[in-house]
Amino acid sequence: MPIHLTINGKHVTAPEGATILEAARANGIDIPTLCHHPDLSNIGACRMCVVSVEKARGVQTACTTPAAEGMVVNTMSPEAIETRKFVLEMLLTDHPNDCMTCEVNGDCELQDLVYDYNVKWPEHNGKRHQYEIDPDPNPFIFIDRNKCILCARCIRACDEIQNRSVWNFANRGFETKLVAGADQLLLDAYCESCGQCVAYCPVGALFDKMSLGKGRIMQVKKVRTTCSYCGVGCNFDLNIRNGQIVRVTSAPDAPVNGMALCVKGRYGYDYVHHPDRLTRPMVRAKWLDADTVAEQVKSGQWALFTEAQQRRASLSYRRTSGNGKSPAQDSQSEITPDTFVKTDWDTALDVVARKFTQVKKDHGGDAFALLASAKCTNEENFIFNKFTRQMLATHSIDHCARL
Amino acid sequence: MSKTNQHDIELNLMDEVFAQYGEEKGALIPVLQKAQALYGYLPPEVLQHISRRMKIPVSKVYGVATFYAQFYLERRGRHVLRLCDGTACHVKGTPILLTALEDHYHLQPGETTEDNELTVEIVYCLGSCALAPVAVFDGTVMGRMKQKTLLNTIKKRTDLK
Amino acid sequence: MQQALVHDLAERRTLAQTRWQAKTQADVYITVGMGTCGIAAGANDALKGIQRELEARGIRAEISEVGCVGMCSYEPMVEIQARGRERINYGNVTTRQVKEIFRHYFDGGALRKAVIVGQVMPTTTESHSHVLHSLSFRSIDAGEQIPFQSKQLRIVLSNCGLIDPESIDDYLAVDGYSALEKALLEMTPEEVIEEVLNSGLRGRGGGGFPTGLKWRFARATPSWPKYVICNADEGDPGAFMDRSVLEGDPHSVIEGMIIAGYAIGAEYGYIYARAEYPLAIRRLQIAIEQARELGLLGKDIMGSGFNFELQIKEGAGAFVCGEETALMNSIMGERGQPWPRPPYPAVSGVWNKPSNVNNVKSYAYTPRILRLGADWFKSLGTENSPGTAVFALTGQTQRTGLIEVPMGITLREIIFDVGGGVPNGKQFKAVQTGGPLGGCLPDAYLDTPVDFDSLRAAGAVMGSGGMIVADESTCMVEFAKYFMRFVVDESCGKCPPCRIGSTRMLEILERITAGEGTMSDLDEIKRLARGMQLGSLCALGQLAPSPVLSVIRHFEDEFVAHIENKECPAHVCQNLITYRVIPDLCTGCMVCARNCAVQAISGEKLQVHEIDPEICVRCGLCYAVCNFDAIEIISPR
């Protein structure tokens, strides 16, 4: 049975069991939040979402209070606003004044609310936490506890979505501190580096380490894409700056996965700009006509890729940690039968077609066995199936996901 | 299966505890209490062991162990002096006792002397306010404590000078 | 079978009563107060001494170890009664005094260190043909009640000091478990709730919520199982009422909990007890086992078809776990952080099931209410706060201890009549109730009646029963700071107003007591207080500013003195005082110089000494050791 209530003078209905916050948001009325996230359980910790409810004492947290029939709610009562301002001010008294260089400047829920409620920077000589910045050597997750507002979203994301329960709070009161495991390093605390905690952090306390200093929200363009790693079809946003992918961020409206991503989807994008990445088909020299090779290389259509070059490329990549620049070409190298030649698709596919036909002629279709990939789409796998059974004439086809 | 480890801790002392609480919901706190009774404090190995055996994430075990004042994650002194700073005791002179400790042994509440001889702790009200200020030395409750008596007790019962 | 159980209990009760008669009317009947306070004062040794003395004198006596009668300043306390003679309660009976009191009682010898507390008169209250046994003390000569007891009315403490808490027979002999019998066999759960509701009993954990109403809500929630929880966390510094009840009369709490279980439809109960109370926990454990043995816990209690089991959960040192939702989190093995209500425990508590949380005393009252009737209970105390209030009276009064007084009595009566006023000729300054979540009241408020509503209106609260009296030697600013430090230590850290607000407030108070405050700090305190009250998740943060605010309200001049004059009028705040030798009184005995840890005192033998304020760390040792009161404290420096 739907519930009827009044929020800021507006009559609204909400489904049974809805909180005041859900009822308000569903009706276009915003209530500020920090510890709340629609994907996570509600704990009512941050006190930002307080509203006044007629006949109730004090203020109530909209994220935890169920909407009730006949309830009269004022989301902008003087008490609610005063409480929010106080909470924000208190949070700032234990927060670095660092927005200028902060990674999440412009993409920070705390910053936005401080702006919305016009809270001034509180000067004081009292205690502030001085935690070591980036104390954890793991390659993916950057931690700055000085910015942590103890909203517990990371804790709940890891526990409720990822089921790893890596994070928790230690100690109590002002000394409450976010820790992994028993105050261990993330990887020792069974972290699988999925980055969910980072995605749910409303401030810059947790951040993607690979993206440090690579560009902030207003400097990047977000491009929605589907993950190329497996067939689940997760969506996320590539954050592009100067034609380079600098970060992957969750897309809350992703139909398959929501905010969730695995370590590969979120952090496995460095291959895109990696020098080792195959961008053209390569064929060993022995399968090509030697004269054509010499001619095409000379004209610059094709290129040689020696082992020495290969080694140097990955070394320099590691040194500059993937800035995408290739090392200088080595023109002096000698062609052996096993040297890879960067050719064009027609040439390469011709070689494949020629050899398939030969094998089929000599040994019959059953000489082939084909393995499809979980990374391919259904359509691609359909074509693959047709190709196997009709062209190669074999039933020996399988799929990597069965291995 | 006896395991030696960094702190040479006999983890299988805990087997009996797990046997007793194995089935009980929400038994983490009593298990931690029993563990502390066995080892005197809660070394990291024990926390990990409890996490594994009770199938509770270690982050939760740690979060609980650090929340409650009763649990110690570090080894404590051979002798423990607890001074009550509950209201009655505070009014009747605990701060003076603390100053004496600070002056003589450079000990602040919560600290242990370097030779691991004495740990000093503050507790809030031992329920013997009529005897305020109250000190507990190694479990013996001593009422109406004065600076001199306190320092004498420490001299008599520990190796400290 | 069912009949047999009831019958068994009746039989056991008759037997217990016979034993009780035999014991209390033995040739010689001796009781020793064995509460934590008694034991701390040396009751164990006294007991051994008594056994030796009895042997030496060849006396055969019944010795009963009883709970605390509440006069902690007299511990250890021993009662002696020889058949046909008066029953005398002696105080300060350490081992050495044992012979002394025996000589006094049996041979008419004089007392030296031991004192006579009073003549003990077992008394009874009757209503609805049920009797409430308790003890009262009369002074030997005047024959009237001793002052400490004159205004007291012992209901929830009636058994403390009367019976042996480790003997279920003693409890049965004084009508124990008869209320349970009545509830299970003669009343429906609704009738039990109705009776508790009619009695007007309000929760004694501090909030004062009507207990019957709470039970009704818990009963109304259509979910199962349900839980009955006893809040025995008692974390207020300076409070030990619940401990005394648990130590002196554990069965009454258990009986109350079973009755509550029956009323709301719960079959399981938890007693969440403060870990610092090992004796209370042990006695509870013993009592639970005894009750189980007699079938008062377990399946099909007294053949009523009602099942109930109880378990003790030990706390682990967190004041906030006294807050009911934090307490339930702690029972479930979590960090003891509160959750916002709703959901209320009556709807969703432990294991997300309906739970009823009450204070120790709230449960302990209910068997008495069922036995003597709601109208009897309602006739005591005031209209809106019926019954009695239990306080741990501590601080600067002649007599301290545990008292039970009818609601409506004034603070003045408690402090000056029961407590005997402030000792050593000092001036009364303030009385603090409700601990870190309560407030202080000055003498102008001494005629405030003690009940839930009046105290709240005056700016203090009933709290769970701590009452601390401060005299002129207490610095109220320091007092306020002390409570705020307690809150900072005990805040769970979940919500920013309390976690950070309390820290900021403490910083200001520290500044003020260090002589570095400004007048605008007072406004800042009020602003922080308002934010905490408004925004905090649980009552800890909401009420934590109360002590400070009450000091600002009633003792603003002390704040001003600290801020404007850099003066601590009570001579307490170390940064604002200095020690000085009064030349006229100094005899040059050198005691102070020898005792000073930092060698701040100089002076030749028989010459006037001098304290160097630069070196002095203001520990106060010289002040304490000087035999000629030749050292004074000066503020401002």
Ligand SMILES: Cc1cc2nc3c(=O)[nH]c(=O)nc-3n(C[C@H](O)[C@H](O)[C@H](O)COP(=O)(O)O)c2cc1C
């Ligand atoms: C910080 C805090 C500490 C509390 N401590 C206690 C306590 O020690 N004992 C207690 O009975 N109630 C305590 N309470 C009150 C409980 O939350 C709860 O209201 C009470 O146990 C209900 O029992 P009652 O209805 O019998 O009073 C505390 C509340 C707060 C906010």
Ligand code: SF4
């Ligand atoms: S990266 Fe994933 S597994 Fe690791 S802590 Fe964050 S959410 Fe948990």
Ligand code: SF4
């Ligand atoms: S790290 Fe971020 S998400 Fe986690 S508690 Fe801190 S502010 Fe919240």
Ligand code: SF4
């Ligand atoms: S008010 Fe204090 S104790 Fe209560 S939830 Fe907030 S931080 Fe915790």
Ligand code: FES
């Ligand atoms: S959003 Fe509701 S309390 Fe944090």
Ligand code: FES
């Ligand atoms: S205040 Fe120290 S024992 Fe109560």
